[in-house]
Amino acid sequence: MNWFRRNMIISFMALLLLLLAACSGNNTDTDSNEMRNNDDQENTEESAAENSETTLTFLIDNQTVTDGIEAVAEEVEEKFNITTELELRPGGTEGDNIVKTRLATGEMTDLMWYNSGSLFKALNPEEYFLDLSGQSFMDRIDDTFKETVAVGDGVYGVPGEASSAGGWLYNKKVYEELGLEVPHTWNELMANNDKIKEAGKIPVIASYKDTWTSQLVLLGDYYNVHSENSGFAQQFTNNEAKFASTPSALRGFEKLQALQEAGHYNNEASATGYEDGLEMLANGEAAHYPMLTFALAAIADTFPDKVEDIGFFGQPGENADDHGMTTWMPGGIYVNKDSEHVDAAKKWLEYFISEEGQATYMSVMKANGPYVLKDVELPDDAYTAVKDMTTYIESGNIAPALEFLSPLKGPNLEQITVEVGLGMVSAEEGAEKYDRDVERQAQQLDLEGW
Amino acid sequence: MKVNKVYSYALLIPAGLIYGLLFLYPTIVSFFFSFTRWTLTDWEWIGLDNFRMFFEESSLMIGFKNTFIFAFLTAGLKVLLGMVIAVFLTSQMKTKRFIRSTVFFPVLVSTIAVGIAFSVLMHPSEGLINQTLALFGVSGPDWLGNPNLAIYSVALVDVWKGVGIATVIFIAGMMSIPKDYYEAHQIDGGNKVNAFWHITLPLSRPAINAVIILALIGGLRTFDLVWAMTGGGPGFSSDLIASIIYKQYQAGFYGLSTAGNVILFVMVAVIVFPIFKFLNRREVDL
Numbered sequence: 001m002n003w004f005r006r007n008m009i010i011s012f013m014a015l016l017l018l019l020l021a022a023c024s025g026n027n028t029d030t031d032s033n034e035m036r037n038n039d040d041q042e043n044t045e046e047s048a049a050e051n052s053e054t055t056l057t058f059l060i061d062n063q064t065v066t067d068g069i070e071a072v073a074e075e076v077e078e079k080f081n082i083t084t085e086l087e088l089r090p091g092g093t094e095g096d097n098i099v100k101t102r103l104a105t106g107e108m109t110d111l112m113w114y115n116s117g118s119l120f121k122a123l124n125p126e127e128y129f130l131d132l133s134g135q136s137f138m139d140r141i142d143d144t145f146k147e148t149v150a151v152g153d154g155v156y157g158v159p160g161e162a163s164s165a166g167g168w169l170y171n172k173k174v175y176e177e178l179g180l181e182v183p184h185t186w187n188e189l190m191a192n193n194d195k196i197k198e199a200g201k202i203p204v205i206a207s208y209k210d211t212w213t214s215q216l217v218l219l220g221d222y223y224n225v226h227s228e229n230s231g232f233a234q235q236f237t238n239n240e241a242k243f244a245s246t247p248s249a250l251r252g253f254e255k256l257q258a259l260q261e262a263g264h265y266n267n268e269a270s271a272t273g274y275e276d277g278l279e280m281l282a283n284g285e286a287a288h289y290p291m292l293t294f295a296l297a298a299i300a301d302t303f304p305d306k307v308e309d310i311g312f313f314g315q316p317g318e319n320a321d322d323h324g325m326t327t328w329m330p331g332g333i334y335v336n337k338d339s340e341h342v343d344a345a346k347k348w349l350e351y352f353i354s355e356e357g358q359a360t361y362m363s364v365m366k367a368n369g370p371y372v373l374k375d376v377e378l379p380d381d382a383y384t385a386v387k388d389m390t391t392y393i394e395s396g397n398i399a400p401a402l403e404f405l406s407p408l409k410g411p412n413l414e415q416i417t418v419e420v421g422l423g424m425v426s427a428e429e430g431a432e433k434y435d436r437d438v439e440r441q442a443q444q445l446d447l448e449g450w
Numbered sequence: 451m452k453v454n455k456v457y458s459y460a461l462l463i464p465a466g467l468i469y470g471l472l473f474l475y476p477t478i479v480s481f482f483f484s485f486t487r488w489t490l491t492d493w494e495w496i497g498l499d500n501f502r503m504f505f506e507e508s509s510l511m512i513g514f515k516n517t518f519i520f521a522f523l524t525a526g527l528k529v530l531l532g533m534v535i536a537v538f539l540t541s542q543m544k545t546k547r548f549i550r551s552t553v554f555f556p557v558l559v560s561t562i563a564v565g566i567a568f569s570v571l572m573h574p575s576e577g578l579i580n581q582t583l584a585l586f587g588v589s590g591p592d593w594l595g596n597p598n599l600a601i602y603s604v605a606l607v608d609v610w611k612g613v614g615i616a617t618v619i620f621i622a623g624m625m626s627i628p629k630d631y632y633e634a635h636q637i638d639g640g641n642k643v644n645a646f647w648h649i650t651l652p653l654s655r656p657a658i659n660a661v662i663i664l665a666l667i668g669g670l671r672t673f674d675l676v677w678a679m680t681g682g683g684p685g686f687s688s689d690l691i692a693s694i695i696y697k698q699y700q701a702g703f704y705g706l707s708t709a710g711n712v713i714l715f716v717m718v719a720v721i722v723f724p725i726f727k728f729l730n731r732r733e734v735d736l
Binding site for chain 1: 487489490491494499503506507573574575592594595597681682683684685686687697698699700701702703705706
């Protein structure tokens with residue numbers, strides 16, 4: 001019996017050990033997709049032994065071009081002896097899963113890249129991120145950006161890139177060929193589309209294989225909503241205004257439907273992806289692509305000789321004098337509240353948005369739109385399409401997209417806009433569906449008034 | 451005597467511990483969290499709200515419908531095709547071994563890889579399937595882009611991938627039928643068709659039951675193939691219950707998606723238990 005008991009205890013302990021080992025497996029930094037910025041690995045280890053170096057981990061999605069961040073990180077290492085280890089994660093909703101899970105389990109990196117606006121606010125920032133509002137370097141940041149990363153009195157992030165805009169990218173060569181003018185009203189745009197279709201080209205690209213791309217006609221219309229009723233975002237958040245019952249907001253869904261009914265989209269929309277869309281636009285097979293201007297970097301990357309053919313205009317409304325554009329705030333960089341290297345992380349951010357840091361950043365990255373830092377101007381070699389944006393900025397006809405003004409953005413919007421864009425449901429039905437989707441989100445977020 | 455009893459229970463402890471820790475405990479906890487608004491760190495009791503909300507989900511009805519279509523269609527086709535192939539492969543033919551492994555091969559490939567490969571093959575204009583059809587002058591449909599067709603296209607791929615398992619189970623069942631029956635049948639002057647209907651089919655019943663149950667449960671909780679091929683689209687047209695749950699989870703609605711899982715759990719149990727009982731009774735009747 002004694003013998004038996006002893007063996008029992010031993011096997012029990014072995015089992016416990018096994019379980020413990022399994023639990024702690026995730027914690028090590030041997031992640032396979034982790035990337036060291038420092039090329040010289042030995043060097044890192046040597047200085048680590050001297051104990052004078054700090055290493056910051058930085059979680060970022062693999063869709064963002066990281067050249068600029070890497071260049072700045074290299075300088076940070078030279079100047080402050082702070083090494084940055086980038087850790088890559090998928091983008092989109094899958095990436096949201098990873099971020100949320102890692103935050104909840106306390107395994108977040110020191111620095112984190114994430115969207116600003118509604119997505120960020122849904123993370124419950126007060127609990128996880130360091131409040132930067134008291135830092136002197138925050139004064140350099142435009143207030144419009146700060147609002148998108150602020151919850152209560154706290155401001156939690158710095159802009160990690162230039163802003164971009166959501167509107168219509170168009171092929172200038174096709175416009176020249178067909179003698180078209182940039183439209184300033186929706187009707188002019190539809191007339192252009194008709195002419196483009198007659199000429200045998202695709203007027204508007206629908207790339208519904210990547211469902212997120214289907215939202216742009218709706219989201220990019222927000223300037224027009226804002227210009228008619230600047231309080232919509234507030235009312236929408238407070239459950240006082242709905243898409244289906246607000247005519248100006250419903251227009252976005254109706255435009256999606258109008259393009260479908262007029263046959264302005266390409267065939268095989270469900271089998272066409274974002275990359276295909278960029279190719280069709282760049283080589284002039286199609287004339288328009290309702291898209292975010294961050295696509296310019298991708299076009300420049302894949303079709304470097306074509307990017308200057310691409311122009312931009314905001315989604316027009318009814319009034320030619322009130323033609324504006326909807327802007328997208330840049331993704332932000334945030335500091336993990338529970339990080340062991342909070343001071344180093346602050347130093348990192350301060351350098352990143354300093355004049356020097358931004359000069360380095362801009363030397364390797366071209367802007368997709370205006371910068372949201374004070375005194376940082378667009379350089380002269382900006383993309384043609386980005387220069388097109390400056391007219392709107394100068395005239396003041398800009399409004400941030402709804403997701404930067406309200407914490408609500410229904411998770412099923414991209415499926416709903418696909419349904420409307422394919423003509424499976426009408427604009428009204430789509431808007432009603434979306435209102436219900438938003439209602440569900442508000443209830444899950446436990447917002448007041450829902 | 452007493453030592454013996456302790457001894458036998460002691461042997462159960464490791465397995466019991468793992469089962470309890472990794473299966474029983476999460477199951478019970480998930481029942482609890484399905485009644486809460488849950489942020490992974492914090493929860494709030496909201497009663498049946500999650501279930502109410504889940505049943506109101508605009509795409510849930512189509513999710514139920516699609517899941518039933520998918521499960522019963524794939525289970526039915528797997529039984530039928532698997533049976534035909536198994537009969538074929540238990541007959542006297544030379545390349546039998548080679549064909550057996552060929553039929554089983556898709557089972558070994560990762561579902562995601564199969565999904566990606568078929569979404570390329572099913573591309574409406576550049577895909578191999580429609581290009582082959584075009585050679586015969588048939589213009590193929592948009593397999594995954596047509597909302598009315600998407601779920602059936604995915605179901606066909608699932609049958610292609612899963613029929614190998616069914617075949618192997620059937621072959622095993624048929625091989626275990628004693629040869630005496632066939633000899634007696636031959637002496638009585640019966641033909642091959644009769645032999646199939648009166649000997650092979652009834653005596654493979656345990657195998658058929660196993661395949662039906664496996665395929666049905668597999669079909670009811672399918673997720674990966676649909677996700678890799680259509681992501682539930684276009685719109686919500688090929689959403690299954692499992693993909694709806696996943697989307698709720700992605701949106702950060704943890705309580706709501708847990709409620710969805712409880713619904714799925716109950717649904718699988720409600721469908722599969724009676725079928726299981728029914729099939730087993732038939733088996734005993736023999």
